[in-house]
Amino acid sequence: MTVTAAATDRSPTASLPREPSIADVWARPLPGAEVCFTRQGEDAxxxxxxxxxxxxxxxxxxxxxxxxxxxxxxxxALVVSELVTNALQHGCAGSPISMALTRCAEVVRIEVINCAPPWELRHDLAGLDGESGRGLLMVESASDAFGIGASGGRTRVWCELALPAGEGR
Structure with a gap:
């Protein structure tokens, strides 16, 4: 039930894994609700x-x-984009990032996990003219529940979207 972007070249001459491609993920049938990938850039x-x-x-x-x-x-799509972008921007190069979507009885839960150190959401980071600092505030506003947790050197940011009326199990 996982789509993992960690494809390797299986040719006999290949000794190093190749960089995962977006096409590697899209070329597979979508079997489930989790995507794992690695930030490639060191500084940017x-x-x-x-x-x-x-x-x-x-x-x-x-x-x-x-x-x-x-x-x-x-x-x-909005909350996934913000959570994944945040994980990429603040995560560690070479460390895995995962995004998972789960349909529960009354909600869809979206979570992104990366290696960023623990932190707390601050509502005063985005200045009036600032170009960043509003993504998680948008996630918090757009979702029905929102949270941040950390353990083992990894940070989990999650939100839940309530199912439309009549869509629960």
Missing amino acids: LTPQDRKWPRCCRGICRELLSGWGLDALSDTG
Whole structure:
């Protein structure tokens, strides 16, 4: 039930794993609701890193559509994009990042886990003219529940979107 972007070249001449490709993820049938990938850039995001938010938005939309929850598609894509972007920007190079979507009885839970140190959401970071610092505030506002937790050197940021009326189990 996991899509993992850790493809390797299986040719006899290949000794090193190749960088995972967005196409590697999209080429597979979507078996479940988790995507795992690694930030490639040391100091700045690489072009490959910059593709993951869009890829994860697409996976989110596909899952929600497959679950008959098209009404949550825009909000789900927004929060996935913000959470994945945040994980990429603040995570450690070479460390895994995972995004998971789970449909529960009354909610869709979205969580992103990375290696960032523990922190608390601050509502005073985005200045009036600032170009960043509002993403998690948007996630908090768009979702029905939101939280941040840490253990074992990894940070989990999650939110829940309530299912539309009549869609619960």
